[in-house]
Amino acid sequence: VAALSQLILDNFSPNNTCKPTSSIFTGIPVVDLSKPDAKTLMVEACKELGFFKVVNHGISMEFLAELEDEAVKFFKLSQSEKEKSGSALPFGYGSKKIGCNGDVGWVEYLLFCTNPSLISNAFFPEIISETLRSLVNEYVSTVRNMACEVLEMIADELQIQPRDSLSKLIRDETSDSCFRLNHYPPCPEVELDDQQALLNGRNLVGFGEHTDPQIISVVRSNNTSGLQICLSDGTWAPVPSDNTSFFFNVGDSLQVMSNGRFRSVKHRVMLADSLKPRVSMIYFGGPNLNEKIGPLSSLMEDGEESLYKEFTWSEYKNSAYRTRLGENRLKLFEK
Numbered sequence: 001v002a003a004l005s006q007l008i009l010d011n012f013s014p015n016n017t018c019k020p021t022s023s024i025f026t027g028i029p030v031v032d033l034s035k036p037d038a039k040t041l042m043v044e045a046c047k048e049l050g051f052f053k054v055v056n057h058g059i060s061m062e063f064l065a066e067l068e069d070e071a072v073k074f075f076k077l078s079q080s081e082k083e084k085s086g087s088a089l090p091f092g093y094g095s096k097k098i099g100c101n102g103d104v105g106w107v108e109y110l111l112f113c114t115n116p117s118l119i120s121n122a123f124f125p126e127i128i129s130e131t132l133r134s135l136v137n138e139y140v141s142t143v144r145n146m147a148c149e150v151l152e153m154i155a156d157e158l159q160i161q162p163r164d165s166l167s168k169l170i171r172d173e174t175s176d177s178c179f180r181l182n183h184y185p186p187c188p189e190v191e192l193d194d195q196q197a198l199l200n201g202r203n204l205v206g207f208g209e210h211t212d213p214q215i216i217s218v219v220r221s222n223n224t225s226g227l228q229i230c231l232s233d234g235t236w237a238p239v240p241s242d243n244t245s246f247f248f249n250v251g252d253s254l255q256v257m258s259n260g261r262f263r264s265v266k267h268r269v270m271l272a273d274s275l276k277p278r279v280s281m282i283y284f285g286g287p288n289l290n291e292k293i294g295p296l297s298s299l300m301e302d303g304e305e306s307l308y309k310e311f312t313w314s315e316y317k318n319s320a321y322r323t324r325l326g327e328n329r330l331k332l333f334e335k
């Protein structure tokens with residue numbers, strides 16, 4: 001039986017097309033916001049990986065735990081109650097379906113627009129408690145501030161003037177940012193029948209591989225593993241969980257604004273053997289819909305040409321929503 005299990009594992013595991021992590025990988029870069037080398041480290045990380053971890057951010061653990069508890073409470077509601085929260089397109093509750101082009105994952109989630117007036121808006125389903133709403137509002141504004149600080153540190157390091165060239169895009173009241181609460185329930189098939197679960201390998205993909213279309217994303221999760229990032233050699237590296245830190249990832253728009261210096265990192269969530277649900281919260285910092293996305297002029301060397309065609313965030317977003325999750329969305333905009 002063990003040999004048979006192994007055979008099934010080898011052949012039907014959903015990650016069978018992926019190479020294991022190369023031995024060169026030394027781990028996720030850690031940026032301590034209070035240290036003088038923070039700016040240098042984050043820029044290096046954005047170039048090499050498009051991903052780094054931030055510690056010493058000053059956001060209280062109690063607050064994070066409170067939001068997490070409230071999120072868990074929501075996901076414990078019955079399926080029919082959760083479905084009253086509307087469909088996730090554009091904002092509300094979603095289960096298994098990701099986007100509108102046939103992608104699925106072993107995940108349920110709430111998608112919010114970050115505009116506070118929309119979170120408390122009468123149109124947003126009343127099934128989402130007042131407590132959850134206000135915690136989400138507070139979380140978004142706290143994490144947005146941290147993301148702005150990080151973007152300003154990046155601008156300093158790259159000598160981008162003015163230093164708020166990037167941060168102002170997401171600080172803007174009209175920025176098209178969003179917030180996502182993901183709940184990855186333990187995979188019941190795994191509990192019931194390992195072999196069947198492995199045969200039906202899709203169930204083990206929590207959230208399939210993709211890059212984020214926005215400028216920057218900030219991820220916080222409970223202490224559960226699952227997140228993986230794709231290294232430049234095409235191997236997958238697991239991100240060790242850390243509920244006290246925030247993970248930053250470069251999105252497609254920042255890759256374009258840096259004219260390819262920064263790397264929009266491909267990532268995914270794989271559900272291995274954990275029986276503990278994974279809960280993650282992600283802030284996606286995007287600009288105003290009419291904002292032109294292109295290389296920042298103060299960054300361009302003499303004679304350097306843009307690697308990308310000109311486009312607005314709204315054009316990019318519309319195009320992204322027509323793609324499958326795993327597609328290379330920037331390809332369509334390369335020169």
Ligand code: GA4
Pocket residue numbers: 098099100101103111178180210211212213214284320321322323324325
């Ligand atoms: C990936 C990043 C964010 O989670 C998201 C996702 C969105 C969705 O879940 O509706 C998308 C995905 C994300 C990229 C391509 C499209 C849109 C699903 C999908 C197949 C909210 C976003 O902005 O883009």
